[in-house]
Structures are given as structure tokens and as C-alpha cells.
Amino acid sequence: MTEQKKLLGAKRREMLLHTLQTSSTPITGSDLAKKANVSRQVIVGDISLLKAKQQPIIATSQGYMYLQEAASTNQMEREIACYHQPHETEEELNLLVDHGVMVKDVTVEHPVYGDLTASLHLSNRKEVSQFLDKIQTYQASYLLELTDGIHMHTIVGSSEKQLEDAIAAMDEKGFIVK
Incomplete structure (x- = not known):
């Protein structure tokens, strides 16, 4: 059994952004954490950093969403x-x-x-x-x-x-x- 490699820093945030941009439904922080092999708290921090860089990500009751152009x-x-x-x-x-x-x-x-x-x-x-x-x-x-x-x-x-x-x-x- 091989251990999944953790995605680090900028690569992880790039993956998160791509995942959210290509999804038509909200994605939970836990699901994103599993995909990146990190804790949900790391994802929360990453989402905050992406929002600080003006990425239109919102947190809904169903998970995170990337707001496509209205x-x-x-x-x-x-x-x-x-x-x-x-x-x-x-x-x-x-x-x-x-x-x-x-x-x-x-x-x-x-x-x-x-x-x-x-x-x-x-x-x-x-x-x-x-x-x-x-x-x-x-x-x-x-x-x-x-x-x-x-x-x-x-x-x-x-x-x-x-x-x-x-x-x-x-x-x-x-x-x-x-």
C-alpha cells in the first residue's frame, strides 16, 4: 500500500482553485482535504489565502463554490x-x-x-x-x-x-x- 503524497503550498492552492472552478456543485472542506491529503484546517487557510488574492470563492452550507461570471x-x-x-x-x-x-x-x-x-x-x-x-x-x-x-x-x-x-x-x- 502506498501513502498518498501531500500537496504543498502553491501547488495545493492551484489544485484547489482548479477543482472549485471546474465543479458545478459545492465541495466540502473535508473532501478538498482528502484530495490534497491535508487537514480541513489547512484547506480553510488556503481558501482564505485564495480569497485574499481576489478569487471569488464563497463558503455555503454545502461547501465551497467558485463564483462563475454572472x-x-x-x-x-x-x-x-x-x-x-x-x-x-x-x-x-x-x-x-x-x-x-x-x-x-x-x-x-x-x-x-x-x-x-x-x-x-x-x-x-x-x-x-x-x-x-x-x-x-x-x-x-x-x-x-x-x-x-x-x-x-x-x-x-x-x-x-x-x-x-x-x-x-x-x-x-x-x-x-x-
């Missing part, structure tokens, strides 16, 4: 103000993804820190379920708990109508702040 797609974005209780999060997120939109992020306005934004990049029920499982596994709080349920989502869709339909459904459920 101009290459015909996607439209809309920011919506939402309100609900934590136990309604699954219903809210599933409602959005069931309308074919991606929930790009969630933002709350904190009185001390200002805007706090978390990347979500949820586009189907499986990803919503994985996100909710992670919240439960780590006994994490939803950002909306900091603001008594008020939060913003950036949603992404392929047409204005798709975004409008999703927003109308959210409004019908009482999830839109007016």
Missing part, C-alpha cells in the same frame, strides 16, 4: 424582505425552491455588526433538507433569531415572472414584509 448566465436577482418564526424556515425555503428560484443568501441587520450575510445557494428540496440537517446537527441558530424573524433573501431566477411568482407565493403565506 454575465455568462441569464439569471436575475431580487432581494426580498421576509418575516417568519424559526419553525417556518423549512416551509419558506421549500416554497422558494419549488418555484424554481435559488435562495442565494440570507441577511439580517444586526444593531452592533450591521448587515450579516450568509451564503446559502439552495436550489432544491434536497439542498434545503441538508441545510436544515446541518443546523440541527450543530445546534446552530438561524440568523433570523437575531432579529425576531425579520431577514432578507437574495433570490435568483431565470425570468422576472419566475421571481414574481415566487414572491407572490411568499406573500400569500404571509412571509413577505410590507
